[in-house]
Amino acid sequence: MGLVTIATDVAKGFGSLVGIRSGTEEPRYDVQEKIRGLEIRRYGPRVAAETTVPGDEESARNAGFRRLAGYIFGANVSKSKIAMTSPVSQVGGPGDSWVVRFYMPSKWTMEALPIPKDQNVELVEVPGEAVAALRFTGDRGPGAVAARTAELLRALDDTAWVPNGEPVAWFYDPPWTIPFLRRNEVVVRVAAR
Structure with missing residues (x-):
């Protein structure tokens, strides 16, 4: 079973290198x-996790991505894993900051999503x-x-x-x-x- 998982991960990694967004x-x-x-x-209406990050556009995108990835990979009160989605959204925020957003998979509702451990991650209804x-x-x-x-x-x-x-x-x-x-x-x- 471990080899199948490794092979799948390698295939997904190669796919992402060449622009294949499988799954x-x-x-x-x-x-x-x-x-x-x-x-x-x-x-239609969606649910998202977002964070506001100060700094220049690219460094804010990277920092925001890492913070939100932490949330979906288990940095939440129930330690739940949430599937990655796309796109990652970025828009100018207040002052010299940027709002970075992950849309949650469609199966999740605001009520069902786990509470983020990081108080800089906010769940929002779009x-x-x-x-x-x-x-x-x-x-x-x-x-x-x-x-x-x-x-x-x-x-x-x-x-x-x-x-x-x-x-x-x-x-x-x-x-x-x-x-x-x-x-x-x-x-x-x-x-x-």
Whole structure:
């Protein structure tokens, strides 16, 4: 049995290197429209764990990821393990901070989730929403995210949709994934004009 587990872990590790996200749950959505390289998506309500981290964009993402990974890997009052999902979300927070978020698997509710041991991890309900999403590969550093965010907002000009919130970066793959095979997105909540 141990060899099968090792082989499975190696296969998943190789898969993540080349952008295969096998068995990782993503929040469900319906595509409402495709325009100018964007998808207008409708998401239902979700539950997430999030943390606010001071610092520059990349170091905050890394620190936030580690803190949230600790929570889902058992740093909670019941020592429960929670499956990893994607994407990892990052948005500017108050001051010079960043909010990093993991969406919880769909089987979990706010009432059923274990309480985090780290008081910097907060469980939140995310209401249903419509978003415009722009997918991109490659670099996901601050400059690339800023450029793609500007592209997303320009693409919404003169459409039936208007931005209705702060743009958010979503990262679907681990840092070791080959850059041109990474799935990254910038999204912004939208409302009909």
